[in-house]
Amino acid sequence: MMTPAPAADRRRLRRRHWRSRFMLALTAAATALILAPLFLILYYVAREGAAALTPAFFLQTPRPVGMPGGGMANAIGGTLELLAIAILAGVPLGLIGGIYVAEFRRERFASGVRFAADVLNGTPTIVVGLFIYAVVVVPMRRFSALAGGLALAVIMIPVVLRAAEEVLRGVPKGYRDAALALGASRWRMVAGVVLPSARVGLVSGALLGVARVAGETAPLLFTAFNNSFWSGYIDQPISSLTVQIYDYAISPYASWHAQAWAASLTLIAIIVGIGAAARLTFARRRKGMA
């Protein structure tokens, strides 16, 4: 580089600036395009649902056709109960499976399990519902919250397993080496070092699973079925927001449509709430120790 030709140089520089600006605008536009539907959905659901969000909506059970009023208290409770059953059954199994695959088996076995998990993850959820119908509902001779929760758990397991496996593989090798070199057995290394280090990621993985199933309708149709009344019993049919939304949305009544929108808004709020609560707890705990 002796004496650069100033004019040509400046032109090239300008072209490069333009290209940079163009690419930046392109990525910004793509981001906006992705986020737009999300905000449109939120906006639309909020607008349509807000009107029906009365105290009665949260406190009352559905009224028979033709009677005004009523609410979805039982469906909100039912969704929470179904999620609780799904979490109790699905999260431990998914986590333990993920730990086993990531920590105690070689790569060939792990890739087999990964493939199986992906197949299960890709299985239409209504098929999972059918499966639970066959192995739980038929022997019990009734629809039940238990069956619904187990159907959700089956859908949740591969998500949690894959997430847990990935998170555990990300734990630095140095931690494992240090633990083993201090005389820890393999299990003590996993329980004492690997799992605590990965805790935040493991909870995120579990939440991913919860978020995946919280909005499911199909697997509940012939497992949990529906219920117009309060029912806390796990061996009885139970109402859920999603199935209630489905029933009300295909009904011919305007007041039911409004309630379906309100239920949609409530469901979104529950899912966002679960995520936010867990995030906050863990943000606090992380500041405390890690």
Add this chain to the structure above:
Amino acid sequence: MSDLHPTPALARAAAPAPPAASANVLEARHVNFFYGANQVLFDISLEIRHGEIFALIGPSGCGKSTFLRTLNRMNDTIPEARFEGSVLLDGEDIYAPGADVISLRRRVGMIFQRSNPFPFSVRDNVAFGLRVNGLARGHGEREAVIERSLRAAGLWDEVRDRLDAPALSLSGGQQQRLCIARALAIEPEILLMDEPASALDPIATGRIEELALELKQRYTIVIVTHNLQQAARISDRTAFFLSGRLIEVGRTQQLFTTPARKETEDYITGRFG
């Protein structure tokens, strides 16, 4: 676990002054090591004596770290790896069938190239080895061991007021000394150090070297280093590795001033590596 089923081969020697026969604490005999079909150590035999600092030097990839890791069987965790030969610790083969790798590692501690404190508090880092080995169960006893270990690692004065602070908030040099404290807490007999100062600045490196010289009073130390000056400064004896073979081993001063082998001379005078 090891308390319930003591392995006779690895039972700790009760007598503080072992007989002359065991002046060699560690003895590698005809060690060959393979990663799959790739042989990385060729017929290594050498002894490490009680209370000395023994340095392993050689260019990158010469097998010095791999050899170090055969001494506490850390290579066991690598799939496809194969070991041949034997390593005697106080005369007992640590690779003998039935030898307990957990009690071995309790006696032979290790410091790694990249400091690797757990993402826990300073206190929990030091206490980890105590916990897994069921040592110092009482609260007071445990705190005493934690303090003693941190003092021995020259870190106590810097962390005494923040034992509950996250270990990862310490500086790089402090983190490495914390790892040393963590290793010392379970009172090993031998410390293996794998380039413990390679990621540290000169001041922190100096502190680690001083520390090694202090620890020599109580521990036998085997240190891998690519820093020849470091080996010359702190070690009593040095082994020079090249391409997986032990080229020369001897008193450090002798090896650095009058090496017996041409390859050693070429290396220490900077002709390669």
